[in-house]
Structure formats: C-alpha cells, structure tokens
Amino acid sequence: MPIVKINGYTIKLPFNPYEAQIKSMETLLNSFDTGNASLIESPTGTGKSLAILCAALGYLETLKGKENEESVKKVKTTILDENLKKFFNEQSSEEEKKKVGPKIYIASRTHKQLDQLVSQLRTTDYNPSISVLGSRTQYCINSKAKNALDINTACRDLVDSKQCHFRHGVGRLKKKVGNIFDIEEIKEKGKNCAGCPYFAARELAENADVIFAPYNYLLDPRIRNSMDIDLDGSIVIIDEAHNVEDTCRSAGSFEFDSKLLDLWTNELLSAARKSALLEKDVKPNFLTLIEFIGKFKKHKGITCNESNFEFNFKIFKGKQILQQLEQMEISQISFNVFTAALGELCGNEEANSLMSQSLTQSLRRLEFVFSVLFTKSTKEYVLCYKQNKKESEKFEFSFWLLDSSLIFNLTAARAKAVCLLSGTLTPFYAFSSELKFGFKNQLVAPHILQSNQVFIANVQKGHLKKELTGTYAISETKEYLLQIAKIIEEIGEMTTPYGGTIVFLPSYAFLKKVNNYLKIKAILEPQTGGNEKFEKVLKSYRQAIEDKTRSVVFMCVYRGKASEGIDFKDEYARAVVAIGIPYPSIKDPQINVKKEFNDNQSRSDSTGSSFNGSQWYSTQAMRAVNQALGRVVRHPKDWGSVFLLETRYKTQYIKKQLPAWVTEEMKEYETFSSTKANYKKFLEEKKMEKFK
Incomplete structure (x- = not known):
C-alpha cells in the first residue's frame, strides 16, 4: 500500500x-x-x-x-x-x-x-480497535424488548430483573467480535454467542481507538x-x-402538546403510586413533577394570530417568554423545586426505574431549556404557542432555540x-x-473530475417557451407543470440506455402534481413508511435499471432520504434533474422567527460578519440543492449529467452558491430543445469510450 x-x-x-x-x-x-x-x-x-x-x-x-x-x-x-x-x-x-x-x-x-465509513476502513492497512454507538432500536436482539412499546424501558426492566440472558453474555461477545465491525456484524455474533450488542458496543467504546x-x-x-x-x-x-x-x-429546542402532557401526568401518577413500595419516600417528588407540568394547562387567555395552517399561534420573545410563564405560575422558584425533585428521582435507581426513558429524557430537555431561560438569557429562544382551530382544547408549546452556538460550543469547548x-x-x-x-x-x-465526465445544463424554458421559474405562483400553473413533465420524460428516455434518472423537487405535494402530468410511470420516493418502505422502493428502482425495459425515473424531494447518504454510483444516477429551489416555507412561524433573529444579530454586529436572515434563508435552500446534485459522479471513473430547470440560477447571488464543479462546467440553454443535441453527443461519446 x-x-x-x-x-x-x-x-x-x-x-x-x-x-x-x-x-x-x-x-x-x-x-x-x-x-x-x-x-x-x-x-x-x-x-x-x-x-x-x-x-x-x-x-x-x-x-x-x-x-x-x-x-x-x-x-x-x-x-x-x-x-x-x-x-x-x-x-x-x-x-x-x-x-x-x-x-x-x-x-x-x-x-x-x-456503515460506509467502516466499510472504507476495511480497505486500509490499519486495524484499530473501534466501536459503533447506536440505540437499542438498532442493536437489540431480545425479542421481548424489541416488540415492546417502549424498547428502552423494556430493556431496563429485563436487565434489572436479570431476565435478559443476552446481557450476561456481553463479555463473550466482546471476545468474539474483531477490532473492526459494523452493526450487522456484531448483532450476528451476538445472536451466535448470546451476547448483547448494545451493551457490548458501549463497553468496547471505553477503550476503543476510534x-x-x-x-x-x-x-x-x-x-x-x-x-x-x-x-x-x-x-x-x-x-x-x-x-x-x-x-x-433541534437539540436545544423542545416541543410538547396537550396529549403528551396527559401521558406524562398519567405515567407520573402511576409511578407515584408504585413508589409506596420503595424504601425511600419519593412520592412527594413525583407529585412535584406532576404539579409543575400541570401549570402548562393554565394557558387560558392567550390570543393567537390567524394562520393558514391547521392551528393558530402566538410568538413570545425575550422577556415576553418569562412573563407568559409567570402567568402560568412558572417562575425561577417553582423551576428550582422541579429541578431538585427531578434530580432526586433520577439519582435514585429504584425511583428512576419507575419512569420510562422517554419521560426522563423529555423532562431533562425541559429542564435544559428552562435553565437557559431562567439563569442565562431569553434572547436565544422564542416560545410558540399553537392552538388547534377545530379542537381548541388541543394545544402545543414549542421552545425554539435560534442560536445554534449555544449547543455547538458545549461540544467544541471540551474537545x-x-x-x-x-x-x-x-x-x-x-x-x-x-x-x-x-x-x-x-x-x-x-x-x-475531468470536463468530459459531466454534462451540466441550466435550462431556461420548456417546449411552450415559458420561463422555468419555480416560484410558488408560477409552479402552480398548468404551463409550468406541462413543461417540467415533458422535459423529465425526454431526459428519462435519452438516459435510460445508460442508467437511471433521479429528479429532485421542492416538496412531496409538488412531486405528486408533476407526477400527474407525466406520461411515463415514474418511481416515487415514499413520504411515509420509514426506512423499510424507502429501501423497498430503492430496490425497485435499481431493479428497473438492471431490467432496462422502460424509462427509469426516480422522483424524489430535496432533503429526503434519497438526497444524501445513498451511493447512486455509475448507472444508478446517470442524470440528476434539479427542479426549482427548495426555500423553506415563509409561512412557517419557526422560519420567520429565525430570519428575524438573524437580522437582529446582523444589525447589532459592528464587525459586519453576522449572517443576516436573507443569507441564512438562501443558504438553507442551496445546501439542499447541492446535496442533491452530489448524487451524480460518485468516483473518479464515474460520469453523469445535471439538469438545472430553473431561471434563477442565472442570477449571480444564487449561482455563486452552487458548487465550483457545477458552475465551472455549467452551460445555459434557452430551451430544452436546444440542449438535446449536446446531451445526445455527450451520451454517444460515453458509449464510444465504453467500447474502446
């Protein structure tokens, strides 16, 4: 080597x-x-x-x-x-x-x-001791815990009662597993030697190199x-x-609704009753927690703003947050009492076992947010109160962190x-x-990349000679949808002999609209169903490419599962089509308050180095675009094409946010018809190279 x-x-x-x-x-x-x-x-x-x-x-x-x-x-x-x-x-x-x-x-x-990193590690000459940390959901091989409603609580109960024989086999598993392993490998060895992969991975991490x-x-x-x-x-x-x-x-934010408050209350009441059997009297601590979270139901009198969502909302900023909390009888003093009670319960092994891990983590998150609000500053947060339009008894409290440095620096300062x-x-x-x-x-x-490995086109108009400007108003028109659909069909038809075409769109709703105009049967990225359903769809896409019996087009969304972490190398992504620019919804209250926060930060920064709201908003969209474009050309011998169906890439401010490898090779075309001859030539050159 x-x-x-x-x-x-x-x-x-x-x-x-x-x-x-x-x-x-x-x-x-x-x-x-x-x-x-x-x-x-x-x-x-x-x-x-x-x-x-x-x-x-x-x-x-x-x-x-x-x-x-x-x-x-x-x-x-x-x-x-x-x-x-x-x-x-x-x-x-x-x-x-x-x-x-x-x-x-x-x-x-x-x-x-x-898993991909561990796979790359195996190709090297190094043999470090490693561990891969994961959750019980990823690692558990005990069917009783896996099938439980709350796997974390089920695991803890089985371990505490010494009914999980896999927990006792951790030592055996640590000896069986090699220096380098992935999750599936340690799980398989765990099944073979009856050892728990979750606890083995955690213990191996104590002395691991990496x-x-x-x-x-x-x-x-x-x-x-x-x-x-x-x-x-x-x-x-x-x-x-x-x-x-x-x-x-996200790590510094916390949201909970009326349904969750009821679940917490019921669980804490149950824990309080069971605590009577414990040696130490901890019932008052459980009752303290119940009293504290019950204060969030004292929210009457909040006048919400009308919205286009299924809820109305009201935003509280800075000192307004503390004033609203005070109206619900939540103060520094009541918070201190809550913190002391929670600390005692979490520090008592028997008492802690009466609460589910999800409840404990939720209360700890609430504690973290309030510790910042009461002891540090309120300027990093906003409180959003939401009330359901149809059922007024349904409500939600969202404490949104706007300053990511608060969390990042807790990590960076220690490393x-x-x-x-x-x-x-x-x-x-x-x-x-x-x-x-x-x-x-x-x-x-x-x-x-060499210039002959990529074909990159910024297309301005479709067959109806209407500009492809994917703003909300224009993207709803029939002319726009017809043009987009026809271009997708033609790219798919031209590309299929060489591999698949992946199309990225701003939202699932828009994906469905475009799909209704397609004359071909495209494969659609699922909106729901989790990893299992996505993997099934991904498998069908790859199978269709291998079969080559029809035009293979995979319709996906920016920021979706297909946009990152999937290796679409070679024929699995010969073309990527990027439609529109996926700006976050300006109607979303969280987006609005974040933009406003950045604008305020920028105005008060005398150095001029702060990122204003518009810059943040634009970067959110362009990072999603750039991630999607990265699905094409995955290794030095790979090749492919990128089609940007959007006029706004002509503007310098947006264009300069594209990756250098895109802007250096990108050519602007007035219509897709004027693009086809050059794309056909590019594909034929690739075909000739294959037979050289």
Missing part, C-alpha cells in the same frame, strides 16, 4: 492519494496538532472518507510509535535482571491496555453513512450524557456536517480539536457566524 509523509506523520493508503485527499489530510493533521478547528469541503468522489480515516489512524499510529520508543528507552535503563524483566512484562501488558493519544470520534448523520457515532450523539447534551460519552481532550471529526447547525438548534467536513459546506462564513466558533483551518479541496 502507498505510504505518504504529511506534517511529519506516516500515512498509509490503499491507493495513491488524489490532491484533494492530500490537502484534506494536511488540514486535518494540522488541527490534531494545534487544536485549531477545521472546515473542509471535499466534493463527492474525492475520497473524503478515506482521507478522514487515514489521517486519524496515521496520527494515532505515529503517537503510539513514539510512546513505544519511550517505553523501550525506559526498559533499557531500568531492567537489571530476569526477575525485573518478568515483572516489567507483566506490568507492561496492563499498560498496553491504557490508551495512547486522544480518543477519536468520527461522526456522520446516519448509521448507513457510518468511536463511530451519529453526530447528534455528540452534539445533543442529553444523548451525550445518557450514552456516557466523554469528549474531554478528544478529537471530534464530523462528516456530512452540512446539517450541524440545524442539528444543534481537543473539532473538524467539520462535507461535500457542501461553503459559504464557510455561514458556519463561523451561526456557530460563533473560530474555524482557523479552512479548505475547499479540488474536484478530481
């Missing part, structure tokens, strides 16, 4: 690295050494995953090599006879178990993406604590980090170094502004 020296570290790779990989590894290693945070944009197909893995493991291996050299020097100076040698060897075997260098966390958005985890495990303080994740002095590498800002805001990577991170100043963190190391890695 090729070996390269970077920043004094020896890095082993499975093949000669691309320039993008060298630059990415240089930036990562600089961060590991200096502690300076990194932002790295490395386009699809540039070997980003391998760069992450090899830089991290080369760094660790070099540190271990230096540690071993120091150990040898000590041995030579201290060993005087064979007895001392024997003693030293016994001691050193224990010392070897101690970790050398910082713990490395490699995170991505989904477990599917983590820990893989979804990045909300690292960013969300509640999940981080429940998983016993210690980031102190660690290196945190987050891949597919374009969603980090949204993840942080030795934080590195964010994605194929779509630019503009970098958006991250610096939103996360309020200094990313001193910044890199946009060069793409490895």
Whole structure:
C-alpha cells in the first residue's frame, strides 16, 4: 500500500492519494496538532472518507510509535535482571491496555453513512480497535424488548430483573467480535454467542481507538450524557456536517402538546403510586413533577394570530417568554423545586426505574431549556404557542432555540480539536457566524473530475417557451407543470440506455402534481413508511435499471432520504434533474422567527460578519440543492449529467452558491430543445469510450 509523509506523520493508503485527499489530510493533521478547528469541503468522489480515516489512524499510529520508543528507552535503563524483566512484562501488558493519544470520534448523520465509513476502513492497512454507538432500536436482539412499546424501558426492566440472558453474555461477545465491525456484524455474533450488542458496543467504546457515532450523539447534551460519552481532550471529526447547525438548534429546542402532557401526568401518577413500595419516600417528588407540568394547562387567555395552517399561534420573545410563564405560575422558584425533585428521582435507581426513558429524557430537555431561560438569557429562544382551530382544547408549546452556538460550543469547548467536513459546506462564513466558533483551518479541496465526465445544463424554458421559474405562483400553473413533465420524460428516455434518472423537487405535494402530468410511470420516493418502505422502493428502482425495459425515473424531494447518504454510483444516477429551489416555507412561524433573529444579530454586529436572515434563508435552500446534485459522479471513473430547470440560477447571488464543479462546467440553454443535441453527443461519446 502507498505510504505518504504529511506534517511529519506516516500515512498509509490503499491507493495513491488524489490532491484533494492530500490537502484534506494536511488540514486535518494540522488541527490534531494545534487544536485549531477545521472546515473542509471535499466534493463527492474525492475520497473524503478515506482521507478522514487515514489521517486519524496515521496520527494515532505515529503517537503510539513514539510512546513505544519511550517505553523501550525506559526498559533499557531500568531492567537489571530476569526477575525485573518478568515483572516489567507483566506490568507492561496492563499498560498496553491504557490508551495512547486522544480518543477519536468520527461522526456522520446516519448509521448507513457510518456503515460506509467502516466499510472504507476495511480497505486500509490499519486495524484499530473501534466501536459503533447506536440505540437499542438498532442493536437489540431480545425479542421481548424489541416488540415492546417502549424498547428502552423494556430493556431496563429485563436487565434489572436479570431476565435478559443476552446481557450476561456481553463479555463473550466482546471476545468474539474483531477490532473492526459494523452493526450487522456484531448483532450476528451476538445472536451466535448470546451476547448483547448494545451493551457490548458501549463497553468496547471505553477503550476503543476510534468511536463511530451519529453526530447528534455528540452534539445533543442529553444523548451525550445518557450514552456516557466523554469528549474531554478528544478529537471530534464530523462528516456530512452540512446539517450541524440545524442539528444543534433541534437539540436545544423542545416541543410538547396537550396529549403528551396527559401521558406524562398519567405515567407520573402511576409511578407515584408504585413508589409506596420503595424504601425511600419519593412520592412527594413525583407529585412535584406532576404539579409543575400541570401549570402548562393554565394557558387560558392567550390570543393567537390567524394562520393558514391547521392551528393558530402566538410568538413570545425575550422577556415576553418569562412573563407568559409567570402567568402560568412558572417562575425561577417553582423551576428550582422541579429541578431538585427531578434530580432526586433520577439519582435514585429504584425511583428512576419507575419512569420510562422517554419521560426522563423529555423532562431533562425541559429542564435544559428552562435553565437557559431562567439563569442565562431569553434572547436565544422564542416560545410558540399553537392552538388547534377545530379542537381548541388541543394545544402545543414549542421552545425554539435560534442560536445554534449555544449547543455547538458545549461540544467544541471540551474537545481537543473539532473538524467539520462535507461535500457542501461553503459559504464557510455561514458556519463561523451561526456557530460563533473560530474555524482557523479552512479548505475547499479540488474536484478530481475531468470536463468530459459531466454534462451540466441550466435550462431556461420548456417546449411552450415559458420561463422555468419555480416560484410558488408560477409552479402552480398548468404551463409550468406541462413543461417540467415533458422535459423529465425526454431526459428519462435519452438516459435510460445508460442508467437511471433521479429528479429532485421542492416538496412531496409538488412531486405528486408533476407526477400527474407525466406520461411515463415514474418511481416515487415514499413520504411515509420509514426506512423499510424507502429501501423497498430503492430496490425497485435499481431493479428497473438492471431490467432496462422502460424509462427509469426516480422522483424524489430535496432533503429526503434519497438526497444524501445513498451511493447512486455509475448507472444508478446517470442524470440528476434539479427542479426549482427548495426555500423553506415563509409561512412557517419557526422560519420567520429565525430570519428575524438573524437580522437582529446582523444589525447589532459592528464587525459586519453576522449572517443576516436573507443569507441564512438562501443558504438553507442551496445546501439542499447541492446535496442533491452530489448524487451524480460518485468516483473518479464515474460520469453523469445535471439538469438545472430553473431561471434563477442565472442570477449571480444564487449561482455563486452552487458548487465550483457545477458552475465551472455549467452551460445555459434557452430551451430544452436546444440542449438535446449536446446531451445526445455527450451520451454517444460515453458509449464510444465504453467500447474502446
């Protein structure tokens, strides 16, 4: 395997690295050494995953090599006879178990993406000890717990009552599993040796060189604590980090409705009754929690604004939040009483076992939000009260965090170094502004594509000579829908001999409208049904490509499951069609208050570096577009086409937010008819190359 020296570290790779990989590894290693945070944009197909893995493991291996050299020097100076040698060897075997260098966390958005990272790790010459953190839902092999309504509570009850024989086999499983494993592998071995994969993965993480985890495990303080994740002095590498800002805001936000309040109350009442059997009298603590959450029902008199949604709403900002809470008899004093009671119950093993994990986590989230509101500041939050139009007794409270830095800095401040990577991170100043963190190391890695590998067209009009401007008003017209449908049909027909066509649209509602105008039978990304249904549809799409019996078009939505984390290489994505620009709904109150928050931040920032509301709004849309475009051309020998059916890409402000590999090759066409000849030529050239 090729070996390269970077920043004094020896890095082993499975093949000669691309320039993008060298630059990415240089930036990562600089961060590991200096502690300076990194932002790295490395386009699809540039070997980003391998760069992450090899830089991290080369760094660790070099540190271990230096540690071993120091150990040898000590041995030579201290060993005087064979007895001392024997003693030293016994001691050193224990010392070897101690970790050398910082713990490395490699995170991505989904477990599917983590599986891909582990698969890439197997192609290298490294053999680190790893662990892959996941939930009981992913790992559990006990049918009693798996089939329960609440798997977490069922697991805890089975373990506490010593009725889960898999829990007792964790030690066996840890010995059976190799250094490198994925979730399915450890589950299979767990079934074979009757060992629990969930607890085995958690225990293996204690001494692992590298820990893989979804990045909300690292960013969300509640999940981080429940998983016993210690980031102190660690290196945190987050891949597919374009969603980090949204993840942080989500982690710091909390929503609950009247139905959930009733469920909490009933569960706490049940726990209070059962607590009579416990040695310590904790019933008053349960009653305190019931009294506190009951205060949210004292919301009468809130006058809501009319909306086009199924609910009316009212927004409270800053001190208005505290004033509204005060009207419901929620104050700093009552919150302190609530916190003390919750702390006592969670700290008492018997009492804690009477509450489900979902209830405990919900109350802890509520505690986190209120701790910020009462002890830090109210400016980072808004409170949105919603009331159902048809059933006024149904209501919802939403505490929305608007400042993602509040959560991100809780993670970043503890780590030795934080590195964010994605194929779509630019503009970098958006991250610096939103996360309020200094990313001193910044890199946009060069793409490895040659110009003859991609055909990129920005099409302005369809066959009716009407402009393809996908604003809400225009996209509802029959002319627009007819033009879009005809272009999709023609691209699908031309592309099918070479592979599939993936179409991205702004919403499921719009997808259905376009599909009604199609004369071909397209495959539709499911709106509901979870991963199982999506995988079934994905399988049918791939099968249709292999059959080549009809035009194969996969209709998907921006930000949907197909838009990231799926490897549509080669014939599985010969064409990507991007329709419209998926701006978030301006009617959504959460979007509006976030825009307003950013505008206020920008106005009060004398440096002019803050991200204003319009910039944030535009970036939200363009990141979704760029992720979708990344489904095409997945490796150095791959090829494909991109069709942007939208006139607004002509404007410089929007165009410059597209990836460089797109703008460098993009050509503007007045109509799709004028595009076809060049696209046909491109496809024929690819056909000729295949037979060379």
